[in-house]
Amino acid sequence: MYAFEIERPSTIGDAASALGHDGAQALGGGQTLIPTLKQRLAAPEKLISLTAIPEMQGVCIGDAGEVCIGGATTHATVARETAKSYPALSGLASHIGDPAVRNRGTIGGSLANNDPSACYPAAALGSGATIVTNTRKIAADDYFQGMFTTALEPGEIITEVRFPVPQKANYQKFVQPASRFALVGVFVAKYADGVRVAVTGASEDGVFRWDAAEAALSRDFSAAAIEGLTASATNLISDLHGTPAYRAHLIKVLTKRAVMAAA
DSSP states (O other), rough: OOEEEEEEEEOOOHEEEHSTTTTTHHHHTTTHHHHHHHTTTTOOOOEEETTTOOGOEEEOOOOTTEEETTTOBBBBHHHHTTTTTHHHHHHHHSSSSHHHHHHHBBBBHHHTHHHOOOOHHHHHHHTEEEEEEESSSEHHHBBBOOOTBEEEEEEEEOEEEEEOOOSEEEEEEEEEEETTTTEEEEEEEETTTTEEEEESSSSSOOEEEEEHHHHHHOOOSSSGTTTTOOOOOTTBBBBBBHHHHHHHHHHHHHHHHHHHOOE
16 A cells, blocks of 8 residues: 545535545545555545545435435445335345445445446436535436446535435345345336336446336336346446346346335
Protein backbone atom coordinates (compact mmCIF):
# COMPACT_ATOMS: atom_id res chain seq x y z
CA MET A 1 0.00 0.00 0.00
CA TYR A 2 1.25 3.48 -0.84
CA ALA A 3 1.05 6.50 1.50
CA PHE A 4 -2.08 8.67 1.44
CA GLU A 5 -4.03 10.95 3.78
CA ILE A 6 -7.48 10.24 5.16
CA GLU A 7 -10.16 12.54 6.53
CA ARG A 8 -13.37 11.60 8.37
CA PRO A 9 -15.76 14.55 8.11
CA SER A 10 -18.87 14.54 10.29
CA THR A 11 -21.21 16.45 7.97
CA ILE A 12 -22.20 16.16 4.32
CA GLY A 13 -21.12 19.73 3.71
CA ASP A 14 -17.64 19.11 5.07
CA ALA A 15 -17.34 15.93 3.00
CA ALA A 16 -18.38 17.73 -0.19
CA SER A 17 -15.89 20.50 0.54
CA ALA A 18 -13.08 18.00 1.10
CA LEU A 19 -13.89 16.19 -2.14
CA GLY A 20 -13.57 19.47 -4.01
CA HIS A 21 -9.79 19.31 -3.73
CA ASP A 22 -7.69 17.69 -6.44
CA GLY A 23 -6.53 14.17 -5.62
CA ALA A 24 -9.38 13.45 -3.15
CA GLN A 25 -11.68 10.44 -3.45
CA ALA A 26 -14.70 9.34 -1.45
CA LEU A 27 -14.43 6.20 0.69
CA GLY A 28 -17.50 4.25 1.75
CA GLY A 29 -16.99 0.79 3.19
CA GLY A 30 -13.85 0.31 1.11
CA GLN A 31 -14.74 -3.19 -0.05
CA THR A 32 -13.84 -2.33 -3.65
CA LEU A 33 -11.66 0.75 -3.29
CA ILE A 34 -9.11 -0.63 -0.81
CA PRO A 35 -8.28 -3.72 -2.93
CA THR A 36 -8.03 -1.37 -5.91
CA LEU A 37 -5.48 0.76 -4.07
CA LYS A 38 -3.51 -2.32 -3.05
CA GLN A 39 -3.21 -3.30 -6.68
CA ARG A 40 -2.18 0.28 -7.61
CA LEU A 41 -5.10 0.54 -10.02
CA ALA A 42 -5.94 3.88 -8.40
CA ALA A 43 -3.78 6.25 -6.38
CA PRO A 44 -5.75 9.12 -4.81
CA GLU A 45 -3.73 11.42 -2.58
CA LYS A 46 -6.48 11.68 0.01
CA LEU A 47 -9.47 9.50 0.99
CA ILE A 48 -12.57 11.16 2.39
CA SER A 49 -14.37 8.63 4.58
CA LEU A 50 -18.16 8.97 4.61
CA THR A 51 -18.75 6.56 7.49
CA ALA A 52 -18.68 9.15 10.29
CA ILE A 53 -21.60 11.23 8.99
CA PRO A 54 -24.70 10.48 11.14
CA GLU A 55 -27.18 11.92 8.63
CA MET A 56 -26.01 9.37 6.03
CA GLN A 57 -26.69 6.34 8.21
CA GLY A 58 -29.76 4.31 9.07
CA VAL A 59 -33.15 3.37 7.64
CA CYS A 60 -36.45 5.22 7.99
CA ILE A 61 -39.87 5.47 6.35
CA GLY A 62 -40.46 8.61 4.30
CA ASP A 63 -43.59 10.78 4.18
CA ALA A 64 -44.78 8.97 1.06
CA GLY A 65 -44.22 5.55 2.65
CA GLU A 66 -40.96 4.86 0.81
CA VAL A 67 -38.02 3.16 2.53
CA CYS A 68 -35.22 5.72 2.90
CA ILE A 69 -31.69 4.43 3.45
CA GLY A 70 -28.68 6.60 4.23
CA GLY A 71 -25.83 6.27 1.75
CA ALA A 72 -23.34 5.20 4.43
CA THR A 73 -25.60 2.44 5.78
CA THR A 74 -24.01 -1.00 5.78
CA HIS A 75 -25.50 -4.01 4.01
CA ALA A 76 -25.99 -5.74 7.37
CA THR A 77 -28.00 -2.80 8.69
CA VAL A 78 -30.11 -2.69 5.54
CA ALA A 79 -30.81 -6.42 5.87
CA ARG A 80 -31.82 -6.05 9.51
CA GLU A 81 -33.82 -2.83 9.36
CA THR A 82 -35.82 -3.48 6.17
CA ALA A 83 -36.90 -7.00 7.12
CA LYS A 84 -40.47 -5.86 7.78
CA SER A 85 -40.76 -2.77 5.59
CA TYR A 86 -39.22 -4.23 2.40
CA PRO A 87 -38.51 -7.99 2.77
CA ALA A 88 -37.20 -8.42 -0.81
CA LEU A 89 -34.57 -5.72 -0.25
CA SER A 90 -33.69 -7.22 3.13
CA GLY A 91 -33.19 -10.63 1.55
CA LEU A 92 -30.98 -9.16 -1.17
CA ALA A 93 -28.79 -7.32 1.35
CA SER A 94 -28.46 -10.35 3.62
CA HIS A 95 -26.79 -12.37 0.85
CA ILE A 96 -24.25 -9.83 -0.37
CA GLY A 97 -20.70 -11.18 -0.03
CA ASP A 98 -19.84 -12.60 3.37
CA PRO A 99 -20.33 -11.29 6.95
CA ALA A 100 -17.18 -9.15 6.77
CA VAL A 101 -18.35 -7.48 3.56
CA ARG A 102 -21.90 -6.99 4.87
CA ASN A 103 -20.65 -5.28 8.01
CA ARG A 104 -18.31 -2.89 6.16
CA GLY A 105 -19.74 -2.32 2.69
CA THR A 106 -22.34 0.44 2.20
CA ILE A 107 -25.30 0.87 -0.12
CA GLY A 108 -24.02 4.22 -1.34
CA GLY A 109 -20.59 2.81 -2.09
CA SER A 110 -22.08 -0.07 -4.05
CA LEU A 111 -24.33 2.16 -6.14
CA ALA A 112 -21.56 4.69 -6.76
CA ASN A 113 -19.23 1.93 -7.96
CA ASN A 114 -21.97 0.28 -10.07
CA ASP A 115 -20.20 -3.03 -10.50
CA PRO A 116 -21.97 -4.93 -13.32
CA SER A 117 -22.48 -7.92 -11.02
CA ALA A 118 -23.50 -6.08 -7.84
CA CYS A 119 -26.90 -6.70 -6.26
CA TYR A 120 -28.03 -3.22 -5.19
CA PRO A 121 -28.24 -1.84 -8.75
CA ALA A 122 -30.91 -4.46 -9.49
CA ALA A 123 -32.85 -3.46 -6.38
CA ALA A 124 -32.64 0.25 -7.18
CA LEU A 125 -33.58 -0.13 -10.84
CA GLY A 126 -36.19 -2.80 -10.15
CA SER A 127 -37.81 -0.63 -7.48
CA GLY A 128 -37.68 2.60 -9.45
CA ALA A 129 -35.69 4.08 -6.59
CA THR A 130 -34.47 7.65 -6.30
CA ILE A 131 -30.77 8.24 -5.65
CA VAL A 132 -30.41 11.39 -3.56
CA THR A 133 -27.07 13.22 -3.62
CA ASN A 134 -25.75 16.31 -1.89
CA THR A 135 -26.92 18.38 -4.88
CA ARG A 136 -29.94 16.68 -6.52
CA LYS A 137 -32.25 13.69 -6.90
CA ILE A 138 -31.70 11.15 -9.69
CA ALA A 139 -34.23 8.56 -10.85
CA ALA A 140 -32.76 5.06 -11.06
CA ASP A 141 -33.71 4.89 -14.74
CA ASP A 142 -31.41 7.85 -15.38
CA TYR A 143 -28.70 6.95 -12.89
CA PHE A 144 -27.19 3.75 -14.32
CA GLN A 145 -25.31 4.53 -17.52
CA GLY A 146 -23.19 1.44 -18.21
CA MET A 147 -20.54 -0.77 -16.62
CA PHE A 148 -19.00 1.12 -13.67
CA THR A 149 -20.62 4.28 -15.04
CA THR A 150 -23.30 6.43 -13.37
CA ALA A 151 -24.82 9.89 -13.59
CA LEU A 152 -22.74 11.09 -10.62
CA GLU A 153 -20.58 14.13 -11.20
CA PRO A 154 -17.05 14.36 -9.71
CA GLY A 155 -17.31 15.04 -5.98
CA GLU A 156 -21.04 14.21 -5.84
CA ILE A 157 -22.07 12.10 -2.84
CA ILE A 158 -24.93 9.61 -2.53
CA THR A 159 -26.54 10.74 0.72
CA GLU A 160 -29.71 8.63 0.60
CA VAL A 161 -31.58 6.07 -1.50
CA ARG A 162 -35.39 6.09 -1.51
CA PHE A 163 -37.21 2.89 -2.41
CA PRO A 164 -40.95 2.91 -3.21
CA VAL A 165 -42.36 -0.21 -1.58
CA PRO A 166 -44.05 -2.56 -4.08
CA GLN A 167 -47.09 -4.75 -3.58
CA LYS A 168 -44.93 -7.82 -4.19
CA ALA A 169 -41.22 -8.31 -4.87
CA ASN A 170 -38.42 -10.84 -4.82
CA TYR A 171 -34.75 -11.10 -5.76
CA GLN A 172 -33.15 -14.26 -7.13
CA LYS A 173 -29.39 -14.56 -7.50
CA PHE A 174 -27.33 -17.29 -9.17
CA VAL A 175 -24.15 -16.93 -7.14
CA GLN A 176 -20.62 -17.06 -8.50
CA PRO A 177 -19.29 -19.04 -5.50
CA ALA A 178 -15.78 -17.59 -5.31
CA SER A 179 -16.75 -13.92 -5.31
CA ARG A 180 -20.35 -14.17 -4.05
CA PHE A 181 -21.28 -11.70 -6.79
CA ALA A 182 -24.23 -12.48 -9.05
CA LEU A 183 -23.45 -14.50 -12.15
CA VAL A 184 -26.99 -13.37 -12.88
CA GLY A 185 -29.43 -11.69 -10.51
CA VAL A 186 -33.05 -10.70 -11.17
CA PHE A 187 -35.17 -8.32 -9.08
CA VAL A 188 -38.91 -8.35 -9.75
CA ALA A 189 -41.24 -5.76 -8.22
CA LYS A 190 -45.01 -5.43 -8.75
CA TYR A 191 -46.54 -1.99 -8.33
CA ALA A 192 -50.07 -0.75 -8.89
CA ASP A 193 -49.06 0.73 -12.25
CA GLY A 194 -47.05 -2.25 -13.51
CA VAL A 195 -44.14 -4.61 -12.95
CA ARG A 196 -40.43 -3.82 -13.09
CA VAL A 197 -37.78 -6.47 -13.82
CA ALA A 198 -34.11 -5.55 -13.36
CA VAL A 199 -31.21 -7.83 -14.28
CA THR A 200 -27.67 -7.64 -12.92
CA GLY A 201 -24.56 -9.72 -13.53
CA ALA A 202 -25.44 -10.60 -17.11
CA SER A 203 -24.73 -7.66 -19.38
CA GLU A 204 -21.61 -5.90 -20.60
CA ASP A 205 -23.65 -2.70 -20.22
CA GLY A 206 -24.38 -3.30 -16.53
CA VAL A 207 -27.79 -3.53 -14.89
CA PHE A 208 -30.79 -3.32 -17.23
CA ARG A 209 -34.55 -3.76 -17.35
CA TRP A 210 -36.10 -6.71 -19.22
CA ASP A 211 -38.92 -4.88 -21.00
CA ALA A 212 -40.62 -7.93 -22.51
CA ALA A 213 -40.95 -9.60 -19.12
CA GLU A 214 -42.27 -6.40 -17.58
CA ALA A 215 -45.01 -6.15 -20.19
CA ALA A 216 -45.99 -9.82 -19.82
CA LEU A 217 -46.01 -9.74 -16.03
CA SER A 218 -47.97 -6.48 -15.93
CA ARG A 219 -50.75 -8.34 -17.78
CA ASP A 220 -50.43 -11.56 -15.78
CA PHE A 221 -48.23 -11.73 -12.70
CA SER A 222 -47.45 -15.42 -12.89
CA ALA A 223 -44.54 -17.63 -13.91
CA ALA A 224 -46.65 -18.85 -16.84
CA ALA A 225 -46.46 -15.37 -18.37
CA ILE A 226 -42.70 -15.84 -18.84
CA GLU A 227 -42.92 -19.21 -20.59
CA GLY A 228 -43.07 -17.91 -24.16
CA LEU A 229 -40.32 -15.31 -23.69
CA THR A 230 -36.64 -15.53 -24.53
CA ALA A 231 -34.11 -13.11 -23.09
CA SER A 232 -31.77 -11.73 -25.73
CA ALA A 233 -28.12 -12.80 -25.53
CA THR A 234 -26.96 -9.62 -27.27
CA ASN A 235 -24.27 -7.79 -25.25
CA LEU A 236 -24.39 -10.39 -22.49
CA ILE A 237 -21.11 -11.27 -20.77
CA SER A 238 -19.03 -14.17 -22.03
CA ASP A 239 -16.37 -15.47 -19.63
CA LEU A 240 -15.11 -18.66 -18.00
CA HIS A 241 -18.28 -18.81 -15.88
CA GLY A 242 -20.78 -18.83 -18.74
CA THR A 243 -21.65 -17.95 -22.30
CA PRO A 244 -24.13 -15.22 -23.31
CA ALA A 245 -26.66 -17.95 -24.14
CA TYR A 246 -26.23 -19.48 -20.68
CA ARG A 247 -26.76 -16.11 -19.01
CA ALA A 248 -29.83 -15.47 -21.16
CA HIS A 249 -31.23 -18.80 -19.99
CA LEU A 250 -30.54 -17.88 -16.37
CA ILE A 251 -32.35 -14.57 -16.76
CA LYS A 252 -35.55 -16.37 -17.70
CA VAL A 253 -35.19 -19.05 -15.03
CA LEU A 254 -34.49 -16.56 -12.24
CA THR A 255 -37.31 -14.26 -13.34
CA LYS A 256 -39.75 -17.15 -13.08
CA ARG A 257 -38.39 -18.07 -9.65
CA ALA A 258 -38.66 -14.48 -8.45
CA VAL A 259 -42.27 -14.24 -9.61
CA MET A 260 -43.19 -17.53 -7.93
CA ALA A 261 -41.49 -16.48 -4.68
CA ALA A 262 -43.14 -13.05 -4.73
CA ALA A 263 -46.57 -14.42 -5.55
